[in-house]
Amino acid sequence: MDWNAILITTVKASIGLETVVYALAAIGVNIQFGYAGLLNFGQAAFLGVAAYGMAVTVATFHLPFWLGIAIGLAATVVLAFLLGIPTLRLRADYLAIVTIAAAEIVRLVFRSVKFSSVFGGSDGRQNFSGDFFAMNPYSPGTYGIGPISFNERVTWILTVGWVLIAICCGLVYLLMKSPWGRVLKAIREDEDAVRSLGKNVFSYKMQALVLGGLVGCLGGFLFALGQASVQPDLFSTEFTFYAYTIVILGGAARVFSPVVGAAIFWVLLVFVGNTLSEAVSAGMLPSLFTVNNIGAVRFMLVGLGLMLLLIFRPQGIFGDKREIALDAR
């Protein structure tokens, strides 16, 4: 058992690319679900259209990087309106059904053979991150403390990622302290009451959907740039469910909960995964466990851990127990 290696990868995971991407996606979900009560089960689609919007613009049409970002942002807003206009007037469940279906439609269009000349089919698109890494201020080398260090490319993407997370958290903090955030939270509690007080509920729900989608789409850009590649299956429905898990783990409707939740989620996954694979190769586990099935076992164990956490701390890490008690009344 190489505990040293396990420890290093685990610590790196807590601030790594996955944590950054999932934290941004979860901040978006937290705005929509945590504050406004919107069940958007298609967050993966928002990241997908943003990532593909950028990648396709640059790789397929050979247009500038910043135009790609602009198109990615625009595609996210368009998607939010497409999903929101027909469903936000209806009960919350309809948004959940429509968004989960839309996310699958988006993914299947990206991987379809018909459009493979544009989206690249199941291989996706590569060769679009050159301009982004050309802006890298870090000279080649490794950066970090001792063994916990990254090369200049990863350092650059993580820098951008954590700056974006800080900005988004600041934005959420300001908004949710304001009367705008108050309306959002009130809509989560009872939208008819909010209507009876003269607020345009539809407009606020749309604003929340667009804002949550835009924050999430930043994660989509980073995901694509960090891997220097987009593939349709990165944006499957599990992605959205992980983002929800992260929000609930951290505690819904708290500013930092998606960030801490994402870090814990990935630390758990990486730690359990690496420990298992080390144990298997050291022959410490029964023959039932093999290198091929520990991936699945890892998710089972993490799932069990999350269940225990929610049983013993249902409000999440940052949640307020009094709020959960209110639901039981």
Added chain:
Amino acid sequence: MHADSTTTRKAAALAAFAGLDREPGVAKPDPILVVDNVVRRFGGLTAVDVAHLEIQRGSITALIGPNGAGKTTFFNQLTGFDSADEGSWAFNGKQLKGVPAHRVARTGMVRTFQLTKALSKLTVMENMRLGAQNQRGENFFRALVPGSWRQQEDEITERAEELLERFKLNTKRDDFAGSLSGGQRKLLEMARALMVGPELVMLDEPMAGVNPALTQSLLAHVKDLREEGMTVLFVEHDMDMVRDISDWVVVMAQGAVIAEGPPDTIMSDQRVVDAYLGAHHDAPMSAEEFEEQLQEAEAELEAEIEEKA
């Protein structure tokens, strides 16, 4: 001093109703709300069919009727929470058919709900602040600049504190609304509605689920609304309460307004008695009547059989 103003406002309201006809849809001297031919159908069922109704400004009008009379549906239509199939209604001369609920509230016609809608995970104070209109900080971009809405927020808070004190909720200021008792939630909902600054307050069963100790205080608050120059329209089942506080009573049955009148005599109106208890409730059936009903039923059956054949 308070008692004086009570008597004058009440006297003024009563004077407006003096000598009015008891017919449904009778014209009032100064109506704030005028309803014409409002119809709402759910499939084959006509839930509401109100030909004409006027609500007198500055008065407390009760809307009563047996269960299923369409009172709440009618309420929902007037306030934009449900759409009417036909008809029109004007509030202060402004047509409101097809106007969404939030715009109706902005015109000054604010409602409460039969099942109280306290926003549980917001504090009592946040509930109150939400009611204020034209808040700068409710705009997305201005929300990001706290300096642009702080001052207004302070003014709103001050107004909310006055109202909370009046409704004896000031000690609960920072508690979650979800932790209040049923009666306190009713009080909070009414106080929150007042934050909107309404001209017409529409209360859907304000006494439902309120413990008797709070009833008197709630009644006093409703009377206070009239003293402040507001108009109140409320749905209620409790006749004692209706008699106590209302200036005028409108009776609905099977979707239509069947009678109007002052609270002390309305319950002896034959149409109202019939609506509540059925037309033949106290007269024993004579042999002729029995025969007649039997024949009617037979004729109906025959007609049905013929239709099928």
